[in-house]
Amino acid sequence: MADTVTDIKPEKKNMATESAKSGAVLVVGGGxxxxxxxxxxxxxxxxxxxxxxxxxxxxxxxxxxxxxPTNDCAMCVISPxxxxxxxxLNIDLITNAEVMGIEGESGNFTVKVKxxxxxxxxxxxxxxxxxxxxxxxxxIIYPVERDEVDIRKNDRDVVLxxxxxxxxxxxxxMPVLQAVDRHYGYLPKDVITYISGKxxxxxxxxxxxxxxxxxxxxxxxxxxKISICMGTTCYVKGAEKLMQKLCTDLGxxxxxxxxxxxxxxxxxxxxxxxxxxxxxxxxxxxYGRVKLSDLSGILKEYQ
Amino acid sequence: MSxxxxxxxxxxxxxxLSSLYPGxxxxxxxxxxxxxxxxxxxxxxxxxxxxxxxxxxAILSRTGCLGFCQMEPVVDLxxxxxxxxxxxxxxxxxxxxxxxILTEGKIPTDSLLCVHQRETLLGDNFKEYGSASADTVADVxxxxxxxxxxxxNKIALRNCGVIDPVSIEEYVARSGYRALLEVLSSRTxxxxxxxxxTSGLRGRGGGGFPTGLKWEYxxxxxxxxxxxxxxxxxxxxxxxxxxxxxxxxxxxxxxxMILGGYAMQASMGFVYVRTEYPLAVERMTVAIExxxxxxxxxxxxxxxDFSFDLQIRQGSGAFVCGEETSLMHSIEGVSPEPxxxxxxxxxxxxxxxxxxxxxxxxxxxxxxxxxxxxxWFSGIGTENSKGTKVFSLVGTVRNTGLVEVPMGIxxxxxxxxxxxxIPDDKEFKAVQTGGPSGGCLPASLLDLPVDYQRLAEAGSIxxxxxxxxxxxxxxxxxxxxxxxxxTNDESxxxxxxxxxxxxxxxxxxxxxxxxxxxxxxxxxxxxxGAAVTDASQCGLGQTLANPVLSTIRYFREEYDAxxxxxVCPAHACKELVxxxxxxxxxxxxxxxxxxxxxxxxxxxxxxxxxxDQGNCTKxxxxxxxxxxxxxxxx
Numbered sequence: 005m006a007d008t009v010t011d012i013k014p015e016k017k018n019m020a021t022e023s024a025k026s027g028a029v030l031v032v033g034g035g036x037x038x039x040x041x042x043x044x045x046x047x048x049x050x051x052x053x054x055x056x057x058x059x060x061x062x063x064x065x066x067x068x069x070x071x072x073p074t075n076d077c078a079m080c081v082i083s084p085x086x087x088x089x090x091x092x093l094n095i096d097l098i099t100n101a102e103v104m105g106i107e108g109e110s111g112n113f114t115v116k117v118k119x120x121x122x123x124x125x126x127x128x129x130x131x132x133x134x135x136x137x138x139x140x141x142x143x144i145i146y147p148v149e150r151d152e153v154d155i156r157k158n159d160r161d162v163v164l165x166x167x168x169x170x171x172x173x174x175x176x177x178m179p180v181l182q183a184v185d186r187h188y189g190y191l192p193k194d195v196i197t198y199i200s201g202k203x204x205x206x207x208x209x210x211x212x213x214x215x216x217x218x219x220x221x222x223x224x225x226x227x228x229k230i231s232i233c234m235g236t237t238c239y240v241k242g243a244e245k246l247m248q249k250l251c252t253d254l255g256x257x258x259x260x261x262x263x264x265x266x267x268x269x270x271x272x273x274x275x276x277x278x279x280x281x282x283x284x285x286x287x288x289x290x291y292g293r294v295k296l297s298d299l300s301g302i303l304k305e306y307q
Numbered sequence: 308m309s310x311x312x313x314x315x316x317x318x319x320x321x322x323x324l325s326s327l328y329p330g331x332x333x334x335x336x337x338x339x340x341x342x343x344x345x346x347x348x349x350x351x352x353x354x355x356x357x358x359x360x361x362x363x364x365a366i367l368s369r370t371g372c373l374g375f376c377q378m379e380p381v382v383d384l385x386x387x388x389x390x391x392x393x394x395x396x397x398x399x400x401x402x403x404x405x406x407x408i409l410t411e412g413k414i415p416t417d418s419l420l421c422v423h424q425r426e427t428l429l430g431d432n433f434k435e436y437g438s439a440s441a442d443t444v445a446d447v448x449x450x451x452x453x454x455x456x457x458x459x460n461k462i463a464l465r466n467c468g469v470i471d472p473v474s475i476e477e478y479v480a481r482s483g484y485r486a487l488l489e490v491l492s493s494r495t496x497x498x499x500x501x502x503x504x505t506s507g508l509r510g511r512g513g514g515g516f517p518t519g520l521k522w523e524y525x526x527x528x529x530x531x532x533x534x535x536x537x538x539x540x541x542x543x544x545x546x547x548x549x550x551x552x553x554x555x556x557x558x559x560x561x562x563x564m565i566l567g568g569y570a571m572q573a574s575m576g577f578v579y580v581r582t583e584y585p586l587a588v589e590r591m592t593v594a595i596e597x598x599x600x601x602x603x604x605x606x607x608x609x610x611x612d613f614s615f616d617l618q619i620r621q622g623s624g625a626f627v628c629g630e631e632t633s634l635m636h637s638i639e640g641v642s643p644e645p646x647x648x649x650x651x652x653x654x655x656x657x658x659x660x661x662x663x664x665x666x667x668x669x670x671x672x673x674x675x676x677x678x679x680x681x682x683w684f685s686g687i688g689t690e691n692s693k694g695t696k697v698f699s700l701v702g703t704v705r706n707t708g709l710v711e712v713p714m715g716i717x718x719x720x721x722x723x724x725x726x727x728x729i730p731d732d733k734e735f736k737a738v739q740t741g742g743p744s745g746g747c748l749p750a751s752l753l754d755l756p757v758d759y760q761r762l763a764e765a766g767s768i769x770x771x772x773x774x775x776x777x778x779x780x781x782x783x784x785x786x787x788x789x790x791x792x793x794t795n796d797e798s799x800x801x802x803x804x805x806x807x808x809x810x811x812x813x814x815x816x817x818x819x820x821x822x823x824x825x826x827x828x829x830x831x832x833x834x835x836g837a838a839v840t841d842a843s844q845c846g847l848g849q850t851l852a853n854p855v856l857s858t859i860r861y862f863r864e865e866y867d868a869x870x871x872x873x874v875c876p877a878h879a880c881k882e883l884v885x886x887x888x889x890x891x892x893x894x895x896x897x898x899x900x901x902x903x904x905x906x907x908x909x910x911x912x913x914x915x916x917x918x919d920q921g922n923c924t925k926x927x928x929x930x931x932x933x934x935x936x937x938x939x940x941x
Contacts, residue, residue, distance in 0.1 A: 072803065073842065075647060174658065175620075177640035182582070182621055205640075212642045216799070218624035219582050231583075235544030236739060236775045237701040239789055248926055252904045273626060273793070275583050276547035278699055278773075279376030279707035280344050288585045292344035292379075296902075296931065 009104065012053055012115045025111035027051060032103055035063025039085050046094035054089065055117055056099045062086055155198045162187055163195055163202075172203050177213065181220065189229075190221040218273070226261045226268035228306040230286050235274030237281040246282055247271065249296050253303075266307070312488055312609045316479055319601070323480025327470065332365035332409065333385040336397075337468055339372035339554040340586050346398065347380035353399040354382075357406035365409070371555020373468030374709040375455055378420065381468070386414065389439030391423040393450070414443045423450045429465060429482045429675055455706045455725055460687065462695050463511075463548075463671040464711045467555030472590050475597040478558040484603060486678040487562055490569060491611045499570045500526065503673070505681030507693030512538055512629075512666030513744065513770045513846070515692075515759040518673075521663060524653035525571045528661040533573035535564055536638070536657070536664040539580040539587070540622050540629040543742030544793065546773030548697040548709050549667035553580065553587035556671065557594035561617065563670035565603065566677055568615040571663055576615065579634055581622040591619055626743075626797035630845045631664045633799070644801045645845035666771065668697055688714035692758035696769065702739075702776035705730050712757075719753040722776055733778035736877075737862070741770025743790045743797075744850035746857025747783055766857040768850070782879035783858040783865055788816040790854040794847060805848030808839035812855060821882040824870030829859060878940045881925040885941055890915050892937035899929035899938065 012030065027050055031042045034056030042052045054061065065071070066086075068078040089095050104116040155163070166183040170176045180203070184195055191214055200207045214220045232238075232247050247258060250269055254262050261268040277283040280292025284302070291302055327333075336342070336351045354367055373381050378395035382405070385391050394405070396418055408415040422444050426434040450456055461467075470477035478484070490499055504519030525533060537560060541549040552560060564576045580588050595617050598604045606614045620638050622628045628637045630645045635657050637643040656662025672694060676684040685693045692714040698721065701707045705727030712721060718738060722728070729735050737747040746767035748755065755761055759769050777786070795809040812835055815828050836852030843849050859866060868874045875883040888899075888908075895913040900906075907923040910916030918929070930938040 072801075073844065175638055175640045178620065178623070178637065182623060185623075209642070213640070216625055216643060217622070220623055234793075236742070236773070236786075236789070237545050239544075240702055240775065240777060240781055240786075242927075242931075245926060245928065245931070248904070249928070272583060273542060273624070273797070274544035274547075275340075276541065276550040277341055277344055278545050278547055278701035278775075279709075280341055280379070281701065283344060285583075290340050290344040292341065296928065 008119045008121075010117050010119060012117055028053065030055065030103075030113070030115050033057075033063070034061030034097075034099065036065040036082055036085070038063070039082070039089050042089055042095050043085060043092065046089075046092045050094065052092075052095045053115075054095055054097050055101050055103055056097070057102055059100045059122065061089065061097065061099060155194045159192075159195055159198070163198060167199070167202055177203060177205055177210070181210070181214065185220055189225045189227075190223060193222075224261070224265070226265050228267050228287055230267055230269050230284060231272035231275065232269070233275045233277065233281070233283045233285070234271040235276075235278055235281070237278040238274075238283055241281040243282040245296060246284065246294060246299065250299055253299065267303070312492075315601070316484060316488060319476045319479040319484075323470075323474065323476035323478070326366070326368070326474065327477055327480055328385065329366050329387075331387050332363075333368060333383075334365055335368045335370045335383045335385070335471075337372050337379060337381040337383075338369040339467075339551060340584075341372055341376040341551075342379045342381065343586075345379040349399045350380045350382065350397045350402050353402040354406065357403055361406055361410045363406060363410045368471050370469060371467040371472045372551045372709065374459075374464060374551070374711070375420075375706070376708040377706050378708075383468075384415070386437075386440050388437035390436045390441060390444065391426070392444060392447075393420045393423065394418045395420045414440050416444065416447070419444065419447055421450045421453045421456070422447050426469070427461065427465075429678055454727060455708070455710070458716065458720060458725055459711050460695050460713050461711045462675050462684075462687075463552060463559075463668050463697055464555070464709065465675065466559060467551055467709075470556065472555050472557055473593045473597070475558060475594070475601060478556070482678060483558055483674070484562055486674045487565055487603065488609055490566060490677060491609045491613060496526070496570045496572060499566065499677070502677065502681040503570070506676045506684035507681075507688075507691075508669065508672055508676060508684065509692065509759065510666060511668035511672070511696065511771070513543075513741070513768065515769060518665060518669055521653060521665075522567065522570050524651070525573075525661045525663040528654050530661050532575070532660045533571050534657045534660055534662040535567045535571060535573045535576040536634070536662060537564055537576070537578040537667060537670050538629065538631065538634060538664050539578055539584075539667045540634060541581060541584075541667070541771060542626040542629045542797075543744075543771045543773050545701060545739070545742055545775045546699050546771040548699055548772055550584050550587050551709055552667050552671050553584065553591055557587075557591045558598065559671040559674055560591075560667055561594055561598050561604070563673035564617060565598075565608065565615055566673050567663060567665065567670070569613050571661075573663070574614055574616070576617045577638055577657075578617060578619045579622060579628075579638060580619060581628075582624055588619060588621060595619070625799075626793075627799045627845070627847055630847060632845065634664065635662065644799045645847070647844055668772075689756065689758045691760055696757070696772055698772045698774045700726050700774050700776070702774075703729055703733065703778040703781070704776040714758045715756045717754050717756055718748065721757070721774065722753070726776065729776070729778050731778075733780065735776070736779050736781060737777045737783060737786075737858075739775040739777065739786065739854075740773065741768040741853070742773045743794050744768055744846065744853055745770045745773070746853045747777075747786065747861065748857070749861040751861075766860055767853065780877055780879060782820070782875050782877040783862045784816065784869055784875075785820050785877075785879050787855045787858045788813065788820055791816055791851070794851040798847065798851075802843045802845075802848050804839045804842035805851065808835055808843075808848075809851055811835060812839070812852070816855070819866065819869045820875070820880040822869065822873035822880075824866075824873075826870060828870060829863070829866050833859060881927075884925060885920060886918055886923060886925060886927070886929060887939050887941070888916050888918055889937045889939050892935050894935055894937070896934070898932050898934065902928050902932045904928065 029045050029050050030053045031038050032055050042054045046052045065078050065082050071078050100122050101117050101119040104118045107114045170179040259270050275285050283292050284294050336347050338347050380397045382394045382397045405415045466481050500522050508518045509515045539549050604616050627633045628643050633643045633645040652662040688694050695711050695713050697711045700710050710725050739747050762769050791813040795813045798805045800806045836856045839852050868876050878884050893915045900908040905922050905924050907919045908916050
């Protein structure tokens with residue numbers, strides 16, 4: 005079987021005045037928006053052709069866990085609509101197909117649709133799943149079990165004690181990531197992949213957490229971390245000028261690292277030294293009432 | 308049985324008293340983060356060296372923060388059988404002289420701020436000091452006469468700046484762990500909750516929910532395991548009382564949490580501290596070890612059948628983690644997005660078990676109110692806000708620091724009496740309370756009594772107690788923009804209203820501060836603010852519009868000036884000001900030209916300089932460095 009191209013030409017009804025208006029609608033895209041539009045149109049009496057590129061309608065919503073803002077289960081909302089559009093007499097589902105071209109004018113279009121081969125008789129298939137399980141070729145639609153990633157020996161000597169200290173149980177991910185971050189100054193990819201296997205937490209979940217918190221970094225940071233407090237008081241007392249001067253002096257952008265890996269500069273959300281504003285923190289040491297002229301002296305303390 | 312444990316506390320107390328009042332000179336240095344940032348470490352080291360060198364017989368110890376952060380580093384001198392003296396703004400050089408005068412048998416009076424004739428213990432109890440050397444300091448103000456301290460009533464901060472934070476003995480010597488022993492040996496958990504309810508204590512973290520009621524809900528939920536949590540993720544910019552308590556008196560939080568654990572029959576507690584507070588984590592870790600070593604944490608505390616233990620968890624720099632549902636997700640190690648309430652944590656919290664979350668300051672209040680009784684606590688404050696509240700009084704005000712005052716005190720008393728007013732002859736413009744969830748209050752509301760209800764009515768909130776004072780050089784539109792920038796950055800992105808609403812509001816505010824505001828902007832901001840408040844799930848989204856709404860309410864004319872005339876009345880919005888050189892004042896010292904980052908200033912030595920407006924980025928450096936006020940801002 006090869007791709008087939010069909011012309012969809014709605015049957016013309018006898019309409020006396022507006023000669024060529026047909027009572028059919030083509031909906032492109034079988035996501036929740038397309039499904040709902042099709043159902044609404046079909047219910048109001050129009051013939052609907054619903055064209056969907058993938059082998060099944062449903063789109064992204066069918067893959068979601070919850071919907072905003074009510075946290076309702078997404079499948080519970082969409083399933084009745086899937087079934088409804090499948091059996092609505094006014095809806096023709098054309099799945100695994102793409103729109104190639106549209107001709108005509110408002111009210112009377114001819115659409116060219118390319119239907120990809122399915123290699124399965126859609127009328128006869130019940131969706132039992134037996135063929136998937138029995139296919140001898142690797143079942144790529146299911147994720148492959150991840151082998152334990154090997155890391156360099158000296159990395160392992162760092163990570164194993166961290167894992168031992170914090171355990172592998174509930175809630176140990178954060179302390180482990182913090183310890184790794186303290187040791188390396190950032191979260192190296194190999195190490196994190198290794199931890200992902202050890203803690204049985206997916207890399208995606210770790211990535212989610214690592215990018216959520218400001219203090220984790222996925223790229224190497226400088227030897228000394230300069231945090232310029234941008235709390236309200238420091239802001240009112242001119243912390244922005246400190247930032248500007250520091251960045252100009254070091255030749256970096258806020259959040260950046262100098263080329264010699266000596267300093268990283270970032271804005272901090274209040275380091276709790278409001279009475280000594282403006283304040284900056286280098287590594288764990290806090291400097292209060294910092295003047296622009298103090299900066300070069302402070303930098304000299306760190307090599 | 309309890310007799311044995313009374314003896315244990317008595318012997319700890321004896322050790323604590325002998326180190327607090329050793330019968331010879333004791334010198335203590337305030338070594339919290341604020342002290343260390345101004346050089347308390349160097350002062351401490353110098354004092355130690357000098358004592359060694361001179362062989363003067365005195366005890367040198369470290370304490371937390373006394374609260375008068377403006378005057379750090381603070382050094383206290385305890386005269387044997389005499390008063391306690393508080394010295395401020397110490398330097399290593401002054402420390403050398405300090406010891407020299409002492410070795411000469413005299414009392415130093417340089418940098419002396421005040422004299423304590425007695426020490427306030429828990430509640431209204433006092434320890435009277437002797438009168439040795441009283442004549443030398445006869446004309447120095449008493450502690451109670453110093454405006455900064457006069458109106459304060461310290462309950463949560465009772466031990467900060469007095470005891471060594473990592474000495475459990477000194478904590479016990481100040482009536483610590485007595486309440487715990489008394490409760491475990493003679494009171495049921497239901498009686499304890501009833502006492503907390505009587506006290507009228509409300510959550511100090513921002514929401515102000517009655518603490519006793521929350522405890523009761525947690526206890527009432529059937530479960531095999533309950534948790535208590537201390538929320539020390541103090542993210543509000545401008546507030547740092549939690550840091551000060553953890554650094555200055557960690558045992559009060561631990562004792563409070565054990566009491567809470569007993570009341571709610573929880574066996575496990577977590578202290579969630581933000582990563583920006585390394586010293587607090589360090590001191591809390593030591594304090595927990597000490598409590599464990601003495602059997603105050605662990606199995607069968609004080610011989611009862613109650614067991615309880617604590618763990619520290621650190622945040623990693625996400626503001627939203629201060630929200631309780633988000634905080635719990637963070638402890639569990641999953642993505643720390645907030646979730647809908649109900650179910651409240653008291654029904655389903657950490658790992659779906661009932662969980663009670665209170666703020667550091669709330670926990671620190673608990674041992675005091677249990678020790679003195681709930682009705683003593685409810686005698687302080689106003690009708691619906693009992694007790695005291697710690698505020699961090701910061702910004703453009705003369706005396707900055709942590710102040711603990713009874714509820715119901717007016718803003719004017721705090722800012723102008725305790726805080727000493729605005730420095731440099733500037734005008735008071737606004738005070739911002741409650742951090743990014745709070746609002747800006749104008750001068751007309753200075754006589755507002757500070758309690759939960761009155762602040763809410765005025766369009767702000769108590770919040771965690773940040774109080775940032777602003778003078779006429781701060782632009783409220785810019786401050787509103789600053790807060791939106793903060794919340795926009797910290798929004799976790801789950802709710803569309805918060806994620807996109809804050810972005811939209813930020814864009815509009817940025818446009819206004821750049822002089823491109825449109826006439827309909829203010830009304831649109833009001834509408835948008837209401838929508839974001841209604842449609843967001845957690846506290847961050849529900850309150851992020853407050854800074855904008857309150858500034859529009861009280862400072863509408865400033866918005867209008869920006870929009871209609873493209874003028875910033877405070878000269879704070881960069882895009883709306885120009886820097887130029889006053890030809891009469893410029894001496895041609897070239898200082899500004901050397902400091903200009905974009906080389907926009909030209910001029911020869913001893914000739915009037917000129918600013919090229921095309922290259923000027925309006926950073927204001929020239930204005931700051933000029934020694935002759937020759938740079939004009941318009």
